[in-house]
Amino acid sequence: MTAPLKPGSTIGILGGGQLGRMTALAAARLGYRCHVYAPEADSPGMQVADAATVAPYEDAAALARFSAAVDVVTFEFENVPAATLEALAPLAPCRPGVAALRICQDRLAEKAFLEGRAGVPVAPWRAVETEQDLAAAVAEIGLPAVLKTTRLGYDGRGQAVLRTPEDIAPAFARLAPKPLVLEGFVPFMAELSAIAVRGVDGTTAVFDAVENRHRHHILDLSFAPARVPAEVATAAQRHAVRVAEALDLVGVVALEMFLLPNGELLGNEIAPRPHNSGHWTIDACLAGQFEQHARAVAGLPLGSAVRHHDAVMLNLVGPEGLARWDRLLGRPDVAPHLYGKAEARVGRKLGHATRILPRGALAAMTDAEALSGF
Ligand SMILES: Nc1ncnc2c1ncn2[C@@H]1O[C@H](COP(=O)(O)OP(=O)(O)O)[C@@H](O)[C@H]1O
Ligand SMILES: [Mg+2]
Known part of the structure; x- marks a missing residue:
């Protein structure tokens, strides 16, 4: 060690x-x-x-x-x-090393890793290099499906939903660089994520799984903890820990998942770093994801990932997000964060705000109550 x-x-x-x-x-x-x-x-x-x-x-x-x-x-x-x-x-x-980075940079390697070494199920997928590959993949997987670049995608960039056969050729022509991956469209009930951390000595800790909502393909809200049955939340955490272990990672890793109506979870993406859906942990856990990452990387013992409050995290995106800043600053239950970006461009993540609630309160709240004042 x-x-x-x-x-x-x-x-x-x-x-x-x-x-x-x-x-x-x-x-x-x-x-x-x-x-x-x-x-x-x-x-x-x-x-x-x-x-x-x-x-x-x-x-x-x-x-x-x-x-x-x-x-x-x-x-x-x-x-x-x-x-x-x-x-x-x-x-x-x-820390982490290049092997983990390589897997997470390539959606094909990532899916093979999730299904294989990590043992996390994923939606059906096929690698696509040519239009012929795409036709064959569509025939096998069916429509709707999602076509994605295998590299450099983020916030929904580099992907297209194929709903009808007419969508296929334009999407193939538009998406670059090749190769691409075709995935079955997942009719999810909710998107969850869980963040695990692994230390130099192989010990792990994991935060509560959260429920994520996107707007224009950008994360908008995270609800912590996810309002799902306990066994689903535990399975989501277990998957994230498996990913950290199978990557032989030192540091924090986020696993994005889809929750199916039958309670099954499918892995979507791995981020071998702190993740936007973990920002709530700064204010609602004793040792948030950034402290955990710093501890792991520095070879310190991990901190406590226990959630002492429930939380709702709101991303402040573009000028519209920034317009909420003054009002959020005045709220006694909100922890505001700004990132120091000079330009408030549309679609840019400029900050976030975490609303803190008593532990256990979120489960009984409607969305309107959880979001009141945001
Ligand atoms: N196979 C799929 N079925 C249904 N929705 C999907 C699928 N893949 C992605 N999405 C939607 O698009 C969002 C972004 O896709 P993702 O693969 O996470 O790429 P990135 O976050 O890198 O842009 C997901 O959070 C989800 O809402
Ligand atoms: Mg994603």
Whole structure:
């Protein structure tokens, strides 16, 4: 086992977004410094970090200098090129490592991993490279179905729902880069996610599973805990822990799932990093997802993932989201968070707000009650 990082050590974070920013804030509370590496200057992460490197992910000299300045490397963004982590691996401990990153960067590898090593069922899927492959996949899976790029998709970008045969050719022409993956359309009752964390010594902890709602393909709301039967919530947590273990991960991992009307769960996506659906844990758990990530990466014992309050998390997206800020600031039951992004572009995640409720209260509330004032 590796010794824990001493207070005052430096955690290197690849990626400059809000996930790195909130990791750096949590790491600071544990007595660590953070050094953010990203191609964009004045990124949300850099604004709260001790040091920053502004350089492309392919800059070998900048990566070497970065590795010399940090004690451990993590990432807050799973589209960091695998080659970047490979270049860093001989120079500094990388947590998580490149193997986990590779699986989560590629929807085909991710699905094979979920069904195989992790033992989490997924919707039927077929790899699609050519239009002939797509015709064969549609014949097997049927319509409706969802066609997705295997790489670089996020917030619903890089996917198309195929409802009729006429949708097939335009979707194939539009989506790039190839290869693609065709998935059966899942008639889900709800979307759930669960976040697990695994330490250097292999111990795990898991947060309560939550229920997620999207708007324009972007996460809008998370309800914590998910209002589902206890056995469903436990199964969701167990799946997330299995994913962390089978990835041999050190750090936090989120598993997005679909809940079917018969109570079965299907795995959808894995994020080997803190996740938007876990932001509520900052304010409603003793050790939130960012603290857990910092603890795992630093080789510390994990913290308690116990939820001391129920919570509803609202994303503040674009100018519309920002317009709610002043009102949210005035509420005694809301913890407001802003990410320091200069431009309030439409569709951009600018912050979030977590409404805290007494533990156990959410189960008896209607959506209107849970969201009142948001
Ligand atoms: N196979 C599917 N069946 C039904 N809905 C889907 C399916 N795949 C994705 N979706 C919907 O699209 C959203 C985004 O898809 P996802 O695969 O999570 O990509 P990303 O989050 O990277 O954009 C999901 O949260 C879900 O609402
Ligand atoms: Mg997703």
